[in-house]
Amino acid sequence: MAKDKRMGLKEKYAVMTRGLDWETSYQPMDDVFPYDKYEGIKILDWDKWADPFRLTMDAYWKYQSEKERKLYAILDAFQQNNGQLNISDARYMNAVKLWLQGITPLEYAAHRGFAHAGRSFRGAAARVACQMQSIDEMRHAQTQLHAFSHYNKFFNGMHGFAHLRDRAWYLSIPKSFFEDAMSAGPFEFVTSISFAFEYVLTNLLFMPFVSGAAYNGDMATTTFGFSAQSDESRHMTLGLEVVKFMLEQHEDNVPIVQAWLDKWFWRGYRLLALVGTMMDYMLPKKVMSWKEAWEIYWEENGIALFNDLSRYGIRLPKHHEVATKEKGRVTHELWSTLYQYGNALGLHTWVPEDEELDWMSEKYGELFDTMYRPRLLHFRAQEETGKRYFNNRLPMVCQVCQIPVFFTEPDDPQTQCVRIVEWADTKHHCCSDGCADIFNREPEKYVQALIPPQQIYRGEAGGARDIFEYAEWLHLVKDVDTGEYHGSPDHLNWEAWKAELPTPQANSDEAA
Amino acid sequence: MVDKVFIAFQNNSEAQPIVDAILADNAEAVANETPGIVKIDCPGRLVVRRATVEEKMGREFDLQEIHISLISLGGNIDEDDDEFVLAWNS
Amino acid sequence: MSIELKTTSIDPVRKTFDHIAEKIGPDKAATRYQEAIWGLQPIVNQHYRPTWQPEKQLYDASRTQILMADFDDLIDPRQYYYGTWTIQRGKQQDSQEKNFSFVESRGLLEQLDGRWTEKIHQLIIPMRHVAWGANTNNSYIAAYGFGAPITSAAAMHMMDHLGIAQYITRTGLILGNNSVHVLDDAKALWMDDPVWQPMRELVETAMVTKDWFELFVLQNLLIDGTLHPLMFEKFDVLVSQNGGAAFSMMNEFAIEWFTESSRWVDAVIKIAIEESEPNREHFNQWAAQWLPRVRSAIVPLSGLAFDDQGDRVLNEVFDGMNARLSKLGITG
Numbered sequence: 051m052a053k054d055k056r057m058g059l060k061e062k063y064a065v066m067t068r069g070l071d072w073e074t075s076y077q078p079m080d081d082v083f084p085y086d087k088y089e090g091i092k093i094l095d096w097d098k099w100a101d102p103f104r105l106t107m108d109a110y111w112k113y114q115s116e117k118e119r120k121l122y123a124i125l126d127a128f129q130q131n132n133g134q135l136n137i138s139d140a141r142y143m144n145a146v147k148l149w150l151q152g153i154t155p156l157e158y159a160a161h162r163g164f165a166h167a168g169r170s171f172r173g174a175a176a177r178v179a180c181q182m183q184s185i186d187e188m189r190h191a192q193t194q195l196h197a198f199s200h201y202n203k204f205f206n207g208m209h210g211f212a213h214l215r216d217r218a219w220y221l222s223i224p225k226s227f228f229e230d231a232m233s234a235g236p237f238e239f240v241t242s243i244s245f246a247f248e249y250v251l252t253n254l255l256f257m258p259f260v261s262g263a264a265y266n267g268d269m270a271t272t273t274f275g276f277s278a279q280s281d282e283s284r285h286m287t288l289g290l291e292v293v294k295f296m297l298e299q300h301e302d303n304v305p306i307v308q309a310w311l312d313k314w315f316w317r318g319y320r321l322l323a324l325v326g327t328m329m330d331y332m333l334p335k336k337v338m339s340w341k342e343a344w345e346i347y348w349e350e351n352g353i354a355l356f357n358d359l360s361r362y363g364i365r366l367p368k369h370h371e372v373a374t375k376e377k378g379r380v381t382h383e384l385w386s387t388l389y390q391y392g393n394a395l396g397l398h399t400w401v402p403e404d405e406e407l408d409w410m411s412e413k414y415g416e417l418f419d420t421m422y423r424p425r426l427l428h429f430r431a432q433e434e435t436g437k438r439y440f441n442n443r444l445p446m447v448c449q450v451c452q453i454p455v456f457f458t459e460p461d462d463p464q465t466q467c468v469r470i471v472e473w474a475d476t477k478h479h480c481c482s483d484g485c486a487d488i489f490n491r492e493p494e495k496y497v498q499a500l501i502p503p504q505q506i507y508r509g510e511a512g513g514a515r516d517i518f519e520y521a522e523w524l525h526l527v528k529d530v531d532t533g534e535y536h537g538s539p540d541h542l543n544w545e546a547w548k549a550e551l552p553t554p555q556a557n558s559d560e561a562a
Numbered sequence: 563m564v565d566k567v568f569i570a571f572q573n574n575s576e577a578q579p580i581v582d583a584i585l586a587d588n589a590e591a592v593a594n595e596t597p598g599i600v601k602i603d604c605p606g607r608l609v610v611r612r613a614t615v616e617e618k619m620g621r622e623f624d625l626q627e628i629h630i631s632l633i634s635l636g637g638n639i640d641e642d643d644d645e646f647v648l649a650w651n652s
Numbered sequence: 653m654s655i656e657l658k659t660t661s662i663d664p665v666r667k668t669f670d671h672i673a674e675k676i677g678p679d680k681a682a683t684r685y686q687e688a689i690w691g692l693q694p695i696v697n698q699h700y701r702p703t704w705q706p707e708k709q710l711y712d713a714s715r716t717q718i719l720m721a722d723f724d725d726l727i728d729p730r731q732y733y734y735g736t737w738t739i740q741r742g743k744q745q746d747s748q749e750k751n752f753s754f755v756e757s758r759g760l761l762e763q764l765d766g767r768w769t770e771k772i773h774q775l776i777i778p779m780r781h782v783a784w785g786a787n788t789n790n791s792y793i794a795a796y797g798f799g800a801p802i803t804s805a806a807a808m809h810m811m812d813h814l815g816i817a818q819y820i821t822r823t824g825l826i827l828g829n830n831s832v833h834v835l836d837d838a839k840a841l842w843m844d845d846p847v848w849q850p851m852r853e854l855v856e857t858a859m860v861t862k863d864w865f866e867l868f869v870l871q872n873l874l875i876d877g878t879l880h881p882l883m884f885e886k887f888d889v890l891v892s893q894n895g896g897a898a899f900s901m902m903n904e905f906a907i908e909w910f911t912e913s914s915r916w917v918d919a920v921i922k923i924a925i926e927e928s929e930p931n932r933e934h935f936n937q938w939a940a941q942w943l944p945r946v947r948s949a950i951v952p953l954s955g956l957a958f959d960d961q962g963d964r965v966l967n968e969v970f971d972g973m974n975a976r977l978s979k980l981g982i983t984g
Contacts, residue, residue: 057830059626059643065825066818069835070784072843076853077860085704102639105626107815108745113629115742118735132662158692158800162711165795165807169788170704178814181791185807189734192688192804196735199687203664212671212691226699232710233700253634257570257599264598272598276572279633287639294638337596351636354565358638358650498700525670539665547662 063104068097071174083172089235092300096173099295102287105182114189117277121193124273129200138266138334140205140544141535145263145332146271147207147397150198152224152324153255155215157191159228160184163239170236176295179288180240186281193278197270205540207396210525214396217511218524219445219502220388222452226499227321231314233495237296238310244289246314246367248282250355253347254340255325256282262333290355297362304363313491315367316484320451323380327388330381330410331402339413344377369484372460378414379463382422387456389429390441393528394521398535401430421463438534442517444503448481449496450488455481473497567608567637567648570601577631579618580610586618587611599633608637610646675724688733690724692800713798716865718924718931723799725927729919730912737808741815744905748819751901756826760898768891769827772899775957777824777838778848779883782875783817785855789871793864805916809872812913816906823902847956850949851879857945865924869938872917874946877976880910882950882969887957918980925981935982943973 057065074082086093105113127133137143161184168180202208215221231242260275293311296303326340348370356366389399402410407426410418432439445454449471459465460483469486471478473493480486489496505511512523526532530539569584571577573595584602585591591604602608615623625646637648667673668682671691676682698709708715713723720726732740755761761769790810797803821835828834842848854875861867884906892900900907925932947970954969955962977983 057825059641065832065835066821069821069832069839070780070817072781072839074856074859076856082856082859088704102641103626103629104641105629107811107818108749109626110811111738111741111745111815113626114738115745116630118738119742122735135662155692155694159694161807162693162795162803165791165803165810166704168810169791169795174784177788177791181787181807181810181814184791184794185734185811188804188807189738191692192733192735195687196684199668199682199684202669203666204662206665208669209666210670212669216694216697222697222699225694225697229699229710233702233704235704253636257601257634258596261596261599276598276633280629280631283632283635284629286635290638350566351568354567354650355636357565361651495700495703500697500699543665 059104063101063106066106067101067175067178071172071177079172083170085166085170085236086172089237090306091237091296091303093173093296094299096171096176098298099173099175100291101175101179102291103284105284110182117280118189118193121273121277122196125196125200125270128197128269128273133269134201134204135547136267136269140540141398141400142266142268142332142334143201143205143540144207144397144399144535145259145328146198146201146268147205148324148328148332149271150194150202150208151211151214151218151396152221154191154194154198154211155221156224156228157187157194159232160187160243161191163228163232163243166232167236167240176292179291183244183281183285183288186285189281190274190278193274197274200270204543206527206538207398207531207540210396210531213525217502218394218396219447219452220391220395222447222500222502223324224321226452227317230317230495237292240289240292241296241307241310242314242317244285245293246289246311247318249286249289250315250348250352251318251322252282252286253351254322254343257347258338258343259325259329259333262329262335262337265335265337266333293359294362297359297364301363308364309491311364312368313488316369316373316482316488317451319373320453320481320485323384323453326381327384331385334406336406336409339410340381341377341413344374349374368487369482372482372484375460376457378417379421379458382410382414382418383456383458384453386422386425387445387454390439391445391454391517392533393440393442394517394524394526394532396524396526396531398533398538398540400535401426401433417463433534433536440533444506444517444520446479447501447503448485449478449499449501450480450485452499452501453481455479457481564605565650566603566605567635567650568601568603569608569610569635569637569648570599570633571628572631572633573598573600574631580615580628580631582618583614584608584610587614601634604648607647607649609648612644683731685728685731685733685736689727689800689804693723693798693803711798715796715798716863717934718865718927720798720924720927724801726799726801726920726923728801728805728916730916732805732808732916734804734808741812744908745815748905751904752822752826755898755901761827761902764891764896764899765894768894768896768899771887771957772823772827772891773834773838774841774845774847775887775953776883777820777827777834778842779879780817780820780824780835781839781842782851782855782879783813783820785859786871786876787811787813787817789858789861789867792859793868797864802920805920806868809913809916812909816909819902819905823899826902847952850952854945854949865934866938868917869921869935870942870946872913873921873976874939874942874973876910877914877917878946878950878969878973879953880906881972882954882957882965884910886965886969890958918976921980921982932981935980939977939982943970 164180164184168177168184171177231239256275256279260272263271296307330340392399407423429439447454455468457467459467467482469480471480471486471489480489506514506520511520514520514523521532535541571581581600588604588608591602594601612623612625635648637650640647672682672686693711702710787810790806793806794803794810797806824834858870884903888900888903925935954966958965
């Protein structure tokens, strides 16, 4: 018998994971694993799955417990020392609100989605990777809640996130994104989330945005953000692995995977418009513009990744060039929209200060100076005369990404881009060719989408008849949770705290 | 032009020896800092060598410990007990 | 309590999130456990039907027959959220790791009488596959359960079982001087040996059980609740008494974990039973339906472990299970 005292990492992982499963015989394998064939992905040999990070549970518990101990030590200190006072400015808090309302719920959804994938694949190593991600995602949801819990005690807009998450029009953007992925089969789910979203796109969220949180003195977000990102590196690697695995297993998989990459690149890119807007507008101290982040993380790193996959016959995702054309405008177009619909948002909006506008001019150049700066200055002028502009009608939103239809034509930033799609004699609106393509590929799926403005018109939002009743139904307190930042309780409290004056009793109780 | 791989760490004292080791072992590697982050870009291939990290740290180091301060990466991974390699194959 | 600042008036404007306050009252401070699990799962306004199960919603309470006014009530008495769970497991891993290296470096398992080594090969090493089955079944509960309290705890339970499967693997490797033959042999027993076939059949049947709460009862209460005491209490003690204290050190985690996690399993079932009589009826029915099958799957294992004492030990283990069931209010 060979006596080998030291087992290498690769061998150890193989023994610890792969041998555990077996070919069932008392129940047919297809009954035990009913969901890993219907998408049409052909897997000839699950043992060809390579595990780049070979974490066994002993190492997992060792490193994760070390990370958690550090994280909670910092959160405890942050809470005990009124760490909320160290942020650069209370406007920053609105990025945190959007994170809690829009991103944290996705972490829970990811926990469920990866549990589903971690139950569905018949290969043991693939299942273990998904299961680890499932529990990691639960970690991310919970550490975020614990970090934000303290902010919720001092700032508005966060208290009702769980109610808001499932009802607010702008949170339908992230919610529908993730439910789209979860309602797909397990292969598409992992491709969409681990690869398209995490590998290709979330660097844009976690790298520049969390760096921005650090720069703006948000110890809590910085801590969980970087700590989560160390898990994220494993998840990204799972994403790349699952894509390579499918492509290597059978040539028939290539067109299926390509279609998913096309779809999820665009879907993820649209979702990230929210993040870009957080970076450009909600960070009082700026680190990097959306445009710069796009250039680094997509044009450089993302394209390198696709070049690597070209040997399998994979090409760049459809409409990637449109995304690049839009890099100088999406955040400005979206901020302007959020600003207008501020009466139905659980966060505040505002016109940036002069030095921020100058930063934007520097980063975005002529297009900003000719198109967006004048509009922002116009908003400011109205505000100064006591007529802060609000659009109190309901927006028309895209049937696929659910963002209001306000983006502009790829080659003309002055013309609104609208695409009409049709299915079963009904017309629907899309914001772009990218979204229209996604609709046309699976119309029977996207006609199921719940479109908040339409729900309101149908009386399905508590019978709300206008945007104010709608906001009330969302449990948003007018001008406390919603509306303009300047003069809001958050703003006044902040000024008082910073001036070390008594706190004004500005917060009314939350509407029941 | 060869596509770049990258690896990013938290910019703290724990990760510093790892960053130093990478810069020592990869002649073309370039470190870029933003608040809280140090991102290292390198054309084609980048290696983290356990022996070099141990030398910089002055203690034994298990390559899986990089999980503690790793933030992100780009490239295909190949890891064994002595080396953690990031590379593009094309 | 906040550290004293120059400012005296930086008062919080609220204690916790609305949905937590609704459950505990507006003036109470929430625990980290409560904030980590309540209200996390969406219930309304789900956009698309799952293509893998179009007759259901993504999050659908009807994947079990158990009815709860609020599935968020299925709380964990250990109050585990990821941080507390993983920190606890990190400590246990540390201790287990020391046991492994102590036993391995001194060759303590080699001193064990061959008769007992043989039984460990036949009975304990194949348990890694049972643990893998339990991992699979808990991933089902994490995926298709309803509400974050149950899915979060089930996901931890899923990883715990993977940990147990890998610890048993370590034991096998130590026994076999890092040769994987030990594991191959154990898998062959799992696949073909008549002693293991009723158990394998049961585990595979659990893997196609659709109602996640029924699966919870079958896997986490009935199978684990009898097999663990048999292997990691009764058999472990027997080997210890026969010069195998080192073997017991291999099982430290599995032993501790069983006691700890049983508190969760019992609490969840008890909460659901206390919710309603129809719920209780389902649990009664499941216990009546599955307990005899679990027993017949364990009979040959008990016989192999305890020879002529097999029936006696089996009766002790099932008396223990019956006592546990009646304490929960289940008439099996």
